[in-house]
Amino acid sequence: MSPAAAPGFNAKLWRRFAHIAAPYWRTSEERWRATGMLGLLIVLLLGQTGFNVLFNHETGEFTSALAAGDSERFWASIWRYTAILAAAVPIYGLYYYVRDILGLRWRRWLTQHFLTRYFSGRAYYRLHADASIDNPDQRIAEDINSFTQQSLYFSMIVLSSVIQLVAFASVLWTISQGLVYFLLGYALVTTVFTATVFGRKLIGLNFTQLQREADFRFNLVRVREHAEPIAFHNGEEREMSALCGCSARCLPTTARCCPGNCGSTPFSTRTASSPSSCRS
Secondary structure (H helix, E strand, C coil): CHHHHCCEEEEEHHHHHHHHHHHHHCCCCCHHHHHHEEEEEEEHHHHHHHHHHHHHHHHHHHHHHHHHCCCHHHHHHHHHHHHHHHHHHHHHHHHHHHHHHHHHHHHHHHHHHHHHHHHHHHHHHHHHHCCCCHHHHHHHHHHHHHHHHHHHHHHHHHHHHHHHHHHHHHHHCCHHHHHHHHHHHHHHHHHHHHHHHHHHHHHHHHHHHHHHEEEEEEEHHHHHHCHHHHHHHHCHHHHHHHHHHHHHHHHHHHHHHHHHHHHHHHHHHHCCCCCCCCCC
């Protein structure tokens, strides 16, 4: 892989992302429904954050009641927590349902869009002759799924993090202003560190891993499609050797991903919960 083609976070990546994602939200026949569902997702996300603040308050309340030995205050907090939980469960469930349905609709439309382009002007034939593009069937079947689901997933994570930052920072500000600045600095430093030290390397390794796994699946499908000539010419040993070679090429890349995943986990895992709470 040439340096120019190496995957990573850059302006070209974001332009490609916008070029692929924009048609569904701007020009497709489903754009109004998709926009409505996205707006509903944001409203449900705001509801989730509100419930998180309430859960945090009640958790701190019954923890304080336990420490003070105040049974009346403890049970009152437990009943309020139960009522909040009963109201929150439908909101959480509806959020995940709407998110998954929107992701499936986006994937269905984008798959049809790519299939139309795949068969237009015999593009499938020209791609077959272009060695720089590997496994277009894998790209359509798997990568579109990852693109739509993960794009929506991470977009909601970023938005949720921003909303929760605003909501809980206001709570934490009343406790310790210095702690707010420390946590913001910690989050910024660890995010930059993880992205630069581990993220860039993992992007390239995961990209290579997807290519090699796609090659392995392609060879397995080829054996199924050519089962009769393989059996007629006693080609089992040759095919077995080729498949073992493809499988063996997948393992070193997976092993190289392990140190990066282990190194980034401590920085991407929540090591602290909401303020004024004793949850682990």
